[in-house]
Amino acid sequence: MAYLITKENIKNLLTDLIKLKAVFAPKKDAEDTVLFGKLSSSSEWHGDALLTHTTAKDKVYLQSETFFKIKRNKSGVTIEDGPEPEETVIFGCRPCDARGFDIIGKLFNWSNFVDEYYTKRIAKTTIICISCEKPESTCFCTSFTKGSPVNETGSDVLLTNIKDGKYLAESITDKGRKLIGDNSKYFTEASKADEEAKVTFKAEAEKKIAKKLDLAEVKRKLEPAFESVYWDTVHLPCVKCGACTFVCPTCYCFDITEKAFDNINSVRVRSWDTCMNELFTRMAGGVNPRTDTKKRFRQRFMHKFNYHVDNFKEELCTGCGRCIKACPVSIDIRKVIEEIR
Amino acid sequence: MESKVKEINIVGFLCNWCSYAGADMTGLGRNIYPSNIKVIRIPCTGRMDPMMIIEAFHNGADGVLVSGCHPGDCHYTEGNFYWRRRYPHLKSLLEHFGVDRRRFHASWVSASEGKKFAEVVKKVYAEVKDWKDNG
Amino acid sequence: MLKVAYFPGCSLSSTAKEYDISTRLVCEDLEIDLVEIPDWICCGATTAHITSELTAAALPAKSLVWAEKQGLNITSPCSACFSRLKMAHLHIEKDPKLKKEVEEVIGEKYNGKTEVMHLTRILIEQYGIENIKAKIKKELKGLKIACYYGCLMTRPAEVCVNDRVENPMLMDNLVKALGAEPVKWYYKTECCGAGFSLTKTEIARKLSGDILKEAKDCGADLVMVACPLCHSNLDARQPEIAKLIKTELNIPVLYFTQVLGLALGYNSMDLMLNKHFINPKPLLKAKGIL
Amino acid sequence: MDKELQEIIKKLLAEKKVDWAIGYEKAYDELSTRPAFVQDANDTARLIFNKYCINNLGLYLTKFKKNKLAVVCKGCDIATVFELIKEKQFSRENVVVIGVACEGVLDKKTGKQLEKCENCRVKQPKGADFTVGTGKDSAAPKNFLDVVEFEKKSSKEKAEFWNRQFEKCIRCYACRNVCPVCYCPDCFANRTMPEYLNKNVDAEENKLFHMIRMQHVFGRCTDCKACDTACPVNIPLTLLTKKLAKDAKELFNYESGADMDVLPPLSTYNEADSESDIL
């Protein structure tokens, strides 16, 4: 079902939502950094930037998630769960971000393994996504089967700015339908013409994305390329920081640690980790199968475009291009996989 | 007021040869000073790893005092000279990060200056308290 | 062209007018541009520096600041003025507190960029002895000169840059360059007694007498000075000294600029040689210089 | 200029004077460049230099210790090279410094010229083995006005400011990993025995990381801004690195990378050092 909502009403909707739930939307700070931040008023929403500096991933898959607290007492040890997630709305993310939730959602719910922390949070999260009009030079979402500036995968509601100040609102999931239903006063029904306007919008937006990769070809080239000399030189500029993976909507690797606060209280925490970090694969005895930058660098691309495709039939990437922008040495993921030999 | 006194936590790093011995001398002279200081014995102020001070503040210490031999008296001849360089830099850096200058102090206390050690602790306590009370 | 800020000082405007005239004359001849400091004020010699450190530093500071603003080094032929300027410069540089006070008093900043040089140093180090030689019109052959430096040009040691405090050679080198012969003597920096010249004249007479006698004993034809005070003691008092020690002295005392002027070909009137008590003309005529 | 640069490197590689040359090449768009590693004398055509060449290539010297290297350096980057030589990370003979005259570089994120370039006195590189182009140094020397302004804040305001900044920090360690002097084989942040830094990411823990990193690079940091420009969430690390430079200058009259014969301020001492603040 498609609706129309005006920009004015979007703000009204936000104002209402803020009263009920934790609403995260792009916010701009004094250093011009745009991040998903908790809104206290709808005016804080900064809708001008195409992409936030980091993704909304951390609102569902927390960078540091407290699993449980441990308390020692006379009778032994008691375990106390981490805080319960609250009802959350992620507003104003982009289709590439939203599709990231779809991709890691599958991983955290893989065969007989369910990650209860992620599952619990995503169930309480409604994602309102806004289609992209003008891509950045780093965008390449159209290279993916499901990728598109108006893609709806992962979103609960998709907003598309079909004409000035008027947004086409499509409810994608039950959560989305409920949200529109609960706030129906801000929505009007969309006409056929409105829905057609979106088709034009899509065509134009996709046209603007210059780079389109043949990912099947990439996969075909990657499979035998593990020992390729290509990796010997392509990794050289990489400084092995974790910027690319931490801004990625799909990277999900983590580490679990414990910290004692005093002689009685301690806590177990899951934190994001990155395959670029040399500690990532280092084992207790000091052995490290991925000893150098080359191996770590290779892993990132192999995982995203080869191994993950084997397991999930889709790439671990949505083409948002954040890693390209965040990379301190401007390594271009598109160029790296395109030129594999 | 009692609870307030207890709330102030000062970590003291004393070099083994002068200031720790000086603090022992304070005891011998029965000079009373605030009990808020918890002393960690180090061989020399040159051993003082700035990280330990940063960690102390990070862990919630209200104040830190590092005390060593007077310049020229170092048991290891020059350890305190290195500390004397680390201190102003570290204090300035910590201040830049928002750690108030009243919270971090250094002193020279020789093995015979028991009275002085008590005075130093009182002074540090007063400064930390001033910061805590008046921001 | 060498350009220097010029601080004549009070003596050179009065009793030592011939020093000023000859200085300007030789500098013009050598194409050294002396820029007289406009509205120069008293250097504060003797009276200021024994009473107030601040006054002693602030008075010369005015001139120093002007020179610094013009980007010039500063010189004075008078040894007392030179000494005050130099000492003020050094004191201000060394003592931040004094610097602040001075700057408050004169209402201007002094950055210590200007260098205070005695005129002899300007001539020998900056202008160059070879360049002077090239300008000489008349070599002063056969003239034996005792160079008398006095105290203010060479003391304390800090002001005596590039020269020996105990046995200065700047003027001797100049004399040599002019073709005359500097006599080897040890009274170059002995006290002339100027400090007592008004209060205890007998001391000044005794000390100046020693100097003149030594110069004579060492075979000097004339004494060459760079200080108006030395000059007045050695020249003006010479007749009474001679009477006192019962020795025929009659040894002319000339400013170094006058001696230089002679070598550059100027005559007695140009250099105001007639202004001295001991008439140098007979000697100079005898040596074939005039 | 690019031609000249390419020719120099081509010659060095062809004559086997160096194993690797590190320069810049175009990256994903007109506004971005990236480090380029060239081993083949015939492969130099991609090397360029322009106002988008923001990376400090001195960074890679510690990673290629065993090779003879040629490295393209802006005037400011040369300080890094000298600092690293001073810290014995490689020897002067093993590195050919190719200085490039620079008119200031632009931050790829903002498109604005870096603040350090406004008061740069090494636009014409000094101390390089080869120099390409001529640059005109800025009239005014480096100033610390922004740091001085920040220092005026109360400690509470400072703490609040940094808490807001470090809430943003995602501990990707880009700042550390692009830092040329952060070359420790095993950073304290990675240690577990003892655990100086917890893996937990929150403002306090993040601040601890930055405090210790800043302490560790004191007197070694050349204020090259690599960390500042690398930060994916724009934390103004320049305010910290500049503070380090200011303190080094004011406390110990030291400038990193400036004088090869002077030891870093914390590696030496002077018996006459000030102790005005010591009780």
Next chain:
Amino acid sequence: MARIGVFVCHCGTNISGVVDVSRVAKYAESLPGVKVAVDYKFMCSDPGQNTIIDAIKTHNLDRIVVSACSPRMHELTFRNTLERAGLNPYMVEMANIREHVSWVHSDNKELATEKAMKLMEMSVSKVRRSEVLTKMFAPIEKRALVIGGGIAGIQAALDIAAAGYKVVLVEKESSIGGRMAQLDKTFPTLDCSACILTPKMVAVSQDKNITLLTYAEVTEVSGFIGQFEVKIKKKAKSVNSKCIGCGVCVTKCPNKKSLSDFDGRLGPRKAIYTLFPQAVPNVPVIDRETCTFFLTGKCKICEKVCPTSAVDYTQQDELITEKFGAVVVATGFDIYDHSSYGEYGYGEIKDVISSLQFERLISSSGPTEGHVVRPSDQKEVKNVVFIQCVGSRDESKKRPYCSRVCCMYTAKQAMLLKDHYPETQSYVFYIDIRAAGKNYEEFVQRAQNDYGVVYLRGRVSKIYERGNKLLVKGADTLSGAQVEIEADLVVLANGLEPRKGAKEFSQLFHMSSDQYGFYNELHPKLAPVETAISGVFVAGCCQSPKDIPDTVAMASATAAKVCAIFAKEKMEVEPLIAGVNQLTCSGCETCYNVCPYSAIEMKDKEVKRGEVRHVAEVLESVCKGCGVCVGACYSKAVDLKGFSERQILSQVETATMPITNS
């Protein structure tokens, strides 16, 4: 998991009078790893220690905390206790709840008790991170190197050799003897310097334990106590061991163009020369810079006249490397160069001479065969002025220190002069007389009373030549008068300063020196002959100006120190020292730069298979455990045993967390 015992001491009522010790013990029991916690009246007493030993056995403890007095008092006691209980002695930590708690917080017993609990908890945290440490032993090369063949070096070498150890004595001149050989007589006994020195020199040459290397210099030093490796350059003497010391070559050598440094440049020296007649070894050397043959290729007279064909022009400098266990540095002094004194004529007035030149003039083996004559015209002297404190006690010359010997030798020289020439008159300008020493003051009094030396308290303002006399102008501050003395000769009492090149030499050993270049002793009172470098000792004037008896005493002291090292089979090394984890070392040399003891060595080492890196290594026998390196290391690669990063960080963490009771 650690098994910790906590022992809380009452110290009579010293502690328990203020601190609730049972509460401290009870709190200890709640801490992780603590298996037993007890309190006792006197923990340090025998029964107290037995309580600990029993508890260790009963509860199978592997480490303990003693909450009692200062560790400076009883840490050793409890280490011994642990050893007796069969545990590693370093597994004890003390919580100082007496000096740091009960004695200073008696105003508030509650707070005092809580602090005691906290300090105990911090010690528990620390001991949990303690590691087993073992004393180490290092081998000792029982050979000593003595550098400098003056009286200090000679004495040290003789004493060490007398104890039966091998000594190599290195001297840069062609003979040993040093400054003392230049002196005529010595104060206060006026016995002849050569007469008392020569037997010692001969003893050196005859001692089987001493290898004498003259005309040789130390060029490179590496290693550390017990294991120094020293490179010595033996300069080519051009005369080989066949020489019998007949001296014909010297007599016949026609080249006397150069001046003898030994004679204060007052007399000539041949191109082939022995330093002085009693030289040891009595073998001449050829100075290749002045020898006619080496300059022009012609002459060879010495070769022709030598009865044993000992002259060998083809000899080359030789570099030898030797190992030593300890080093005595006795490099001596130079006299202050008085050319910086303008008032004394900038060193340009020929008849203003240095004190050492006077020694040579009055010495019967000197250039004038003992005739004191003016260097300018060789005329005998009548009036002689001595000026003291030239380059001593003079701020303006940056020599504010007293050279200690000048007052005495000036008095001696004035007396000798009068002895030789009774008609002479001496004047001494002095600041004040420093004659502290046995029979010293009496000696100076004798000079004044018996020898008629006129002592004038004041400085000389000017010396200048007037005719063939020297006019000395000065002040006599006692009478307030200005004095003018017409002198024939002025003798300056030049102060003592370190040898030229002393700074560079000290860098060979990484020894520190003071602002003048004198080598620093380890402690000005309690370690006056040791240096900061273990195994390197200093003797004589290279450490500070001193007279012959002090020098000899100091030399013997170094010998005793060296023998004490050699008397042990192996060197015992305290284990509380630094260690480097080379895997994490970045090789930045920061620790190397800051170590006060040069206990860090930089090495290229294979740290992982196939990975050679430039890394630091601690010389275990040199490290004294100050930890400056740990404080300076950015890579956190170096750590200090007993005060490790883990231990201190855990103390910091514990100190800042509140007291928790479950």
